[in-house]
Amino acid sequence: MFIEIKDLSKSYQVGLTKIDALKKLSIDFEKGKMYVILGPSGSGKTTLLNILGGIDKPDEGKVIVDGEDITNYNDRELTNYRRRKLGFIFQFYNLVNSLTVLENVLSTKYLSENGLDPKEVLEVVGMWEHRDKFPFELSGGEQQRVAIARAVVKNPSIILCDEPTGALDFENAKRVLKLLEDINKRYGTTIIIATHNTAIAKMSHKIIRLRSGELVEYQDNPSPALAEEVVW
Numbered sequence: 001m002f003i004e005i006k007d008l009s010k011s012y013q014v015g016l017t018k019i020d021a022l023k024k025l026s027i028d029f030e031k032g033k034m035y036v037i038l039g040p041s042g043s044g045k046t047t048l049l050n051i052l053g054g055i056d057k058p059d060e061g062k063v064i065v066d067g068e069d070i071t072n073y074n075d076r077e078l079t080n081y082r083r084r085k086l087g088f089i090f091q092f093y094n095l096v097n098s099l100t101v102l103e104n105v106l107s108t109k110y111l112s113e114n115g116l117d118p119k120e121v122l123e124v125v126g127m128w129e130h131r132d133k134f135p136f137e138l139s140g141g142e143q144q145r146v147a148i149a150r151a152v153v154k155n156p157s158i159i160l161c162d163e164p165t166g167a168l169d170f171e172n173a174k175r176v177l178k179l180l181e182d183i184n185k186r187y188g189t190t191i192i193i194a195t196h197n198t199a200i201a202k203m204s205h206k207i208i209r210l211r212s213g214e215l216v217e218y219q220d221n222p223s224p225a226l227a228e229e230v231v232w
């Protein structure tokens, strides 16, 4: 198995209250598949992505990626893991405002030893023509396409997306979904998307439903819809 999480628990102490964000969660992720994690607000989706991404540590449990338990990594090993293996896509683009589109993409390409050609990746997301623009000169949809290019150019084996279409209108959201679908097919990237939008699950290979930090459903989707067929 490419990624295994085993008995993952994480709680937060807020004043006198202990909040159990994840409760002994165990899930396997296969390489090259697209996963959608659904669940209401507070069900633990972001906590799970943060732990998978080495941004947050669990209180208990293991996260095994490619045979290595990343919960044993020290800070330096975690930084290397994030640089080499991961791309992140968030709701609000996370671009560097003082850099052009091309510079934004180059800045992450150099974090990886086997990065892709920035021109190719910017062409895939339809932003090569805009390479000399700054983020403030772009629409939200265009900024998210650059954010995708930044994540993809490192040629990561895993892309983690937290509400990647949350700030976008329908047309731009569809475009972003189409790009994620293309990237999954073209580069064999394992893509894990946390979202409230149940329609997005139709295009994924596997659907995970969380409630109150627990797995309530794990569903195979043998014939995923094309991104262009997804409507909401």
Ligand SMILES: Nc1ncnc2c1ncn2[C@@H]1O[C@H](COP(=O)(O)OP(=O)(O)OP(=O)(O)O)[C@@H](O)[C@H]1O
Binding pocket: 012, 013, 014, 019, 020, 021, 039, 040, 041, 042, 043, 044, 045, 046, 047, 048, 196
């Ligand atoms: N840093 C933190 N400090 C305290 N509580 C936290 C923290 N991060 C998350 N929580 C709590 O843990 C629980 C799970 O939160 P999480 O953000 O993982 O849920 P989510 O499913 O991603 O929610 P949303 O869909 O609203 O983003 C919630 O009750 C949340 O309030």
